[in-house]
Amino acid sequence: MAISNQTRRILWKRSGDRCAVCQRRLVVHATESYLESAIGNECHIVAPKPNGPRGNFPLTVEELDDYSNLILLCQIHHQLVDAQPHTYPVDKLREIKRRHEAWIRDAFNLELPASEPIQSPLLLYRMETGLQLISLLRGSHASRFHHDHLDSDRTELANEFLQNFQERLDSWDAIASQDRITAQLTLNRSICNLEANGLLVYAARQQERHQVENLVIDDWQVGYLLVVNQVNPITANRSEALERLMGFKLATDREFASYILIQLQHEQIR
Helix, strand or coil: CCCCHHHHHHHHHHCCCECCCCCCECEECCCCCCCCEECCEEEECCCCCCCCCCCCCCCCHHHHCCHHHEEEECHHHHHHHHHCCCCCCHHHHHHHHHHHHHHHHHHHHCCCCCCCCCCCCEEEEECCCHHHHHHHHCCCCEEEEEECCCCHHHHHHHHHHHHHHHHHHHHHHHCCHHHHHHHHHHHHHHHHHHHHCCEEEEEEEEEEEEEECCEEEEEEEEEEEEEEECCCCCCCCHHHHHHHHHCEEECCHHHHHHHHHHHHHHHHHC
């Protein structure tokens, strides 16, 4: 057997893209010259072969490549734990993994102080297709979804869209290319349905800083998704109200055009 894409996705997500031992980030951000790269190792706690590190532990063939037998490590600690199996026995590695994933969960759920954001207020761009949404928010460590002040029917419509999008975003790396096309078309129809009901979709992605205990994480990628009313009954100037109440600002048509141009230039570089 081999490690499935679904298992890999779960391991990376629950590990926060970080080494379970040293918490080093294992994804290198893209630049103008290089694509985003993963530099971590998906390591077996119990080796698949009996003569491998901790390989004498009784597991079935299916259990060997299961999520429960995997730990995400940097290259240095992968070499270290395999070279010192007596220092890092099965129970110790499982505990390291458990503590690390608990720490990641705390980082998601804790109300943590933020550093100066890249842009304040956060500028949200209007999203008109599923591909735009997926491209912008895929790979975020955390997601924050909101909707505008709506009546009960459209609140239900907005919540259903946000929930469905979250599910598709979570499973994106594990689905086949043809299924991705189908998912994009489904999102396109959902966005059109929202617009037909007087709702628009805006999104942004921002790097933030979080502090967990004594460790500061200053490269935490957070995706924002907002469903807003085309005509807000509370205020005629929706963008100013969002900026005042939530720290959001909706991009103008010119700002959105500049954003699209930057995206096209980035695709040409890639």
